[in-house]
Amino acid sequence: MQRTRQEAIDGLLPEQREQLILTRLRAEGRVLASALAAELQTSEHTVRRHLRDLADQGLCKRVYGGALLASPADKxxxxxxxxxxxxKARLALAAVSIVRPKQIVLLxxxxxxxxxxxxxxxxxxxxVITNSPEACARLLNRPGITVILIGGRIATGAAGSVGATALLQVQQIRADLCFLGACALDPDEGVAAFDAEDAELKRAMIxxxxxxxxxxxxxxxxxxxxxxxxxxTAVDHLFVEDDVPAARLxxxxxxxxxxxxxxx
Structure with a gap:
């Protein structure tokens, strides 16, 4: 005799509950502890314990009321x-459509x-003013583009200049447009980064x-x-791929x- 969905939920082992929560996170990006507790017929305390375990594994980040999927950009x-x-090339072609002649672009x-x-x-x-040596290399000797490279310590993870020197230089800039790098973006939690100095520099760029x-x-x-x-809400232009679900869009x-x- 086939079990009902509720019977299947009632019979879940702790590790199966945790896997179900992770599957939901990957599908939706965000989960709420209260909704999961009701669905799984368990306590919010139990759900929060599962979320804590997933966070300890680096699979999610706990936020008020639940958790968000951890960004995979920490590579x-x-x-x-x-x-x-x-x-990324398709995203880039869409993004440069907003660039206008004679602009100062912070990249x-x-x-x-x-x-x-x-x-x-x-x-x-x-x-074009950039803290990225890789971006600078793509722009050298391009007709009609003046390149200024921001100095400072090169952060391995970000592959760009960070620290006091870079921060001071950015604070002296008045750019028309900034293409900001983002490790993660959520409508409620906003734009985030993996490195404290990188995040500080991004705030200065904004x-x-x-x-x-x-x-x-x-x-x-x-x-x-x-x-x-x-x-x-600080983002004026957001360029995304065409596989983003309608509800998320x-x-x-x-x-x-x-x-x-x-x-x-």
């Missing part, structure tokens, strides 16, 4: 540079932003720029990272001024 920069190259470090550097138009009389744009691969959406950068459009889908 060495050399690894990230070789991942999803074609997808943060990050593999997607390196793709944006390569996609910037020639002969547009642009000044303050130094007239408009903020982020181009983000889908796996970073509705995820969390340890250091907060800014609320999602609606949540992003509710907090970001302009959300554009990069089509294949």
């Amino acid at each position: 060495p920069a050399a690894v990230r540079m070789g991942e999803a190259v074609d997808r 943060d470090a990050g593999s997607t932003n390196v793709a944006i550097a390569a996609a910037l138009p020639d002969h547009a009389d642009l000044t 303050k130094a720029s007239g408009q903020i744009a982020i181009a983000l691969t889908s796996e970073k959406l509705m995820t969390a990272a340890p250091f907060s950068v800014a609320p999602a 609606a949540k992003l459009k509710a907090v970001c001024d302009n959300v554009e889908v990069a089509r294949s």
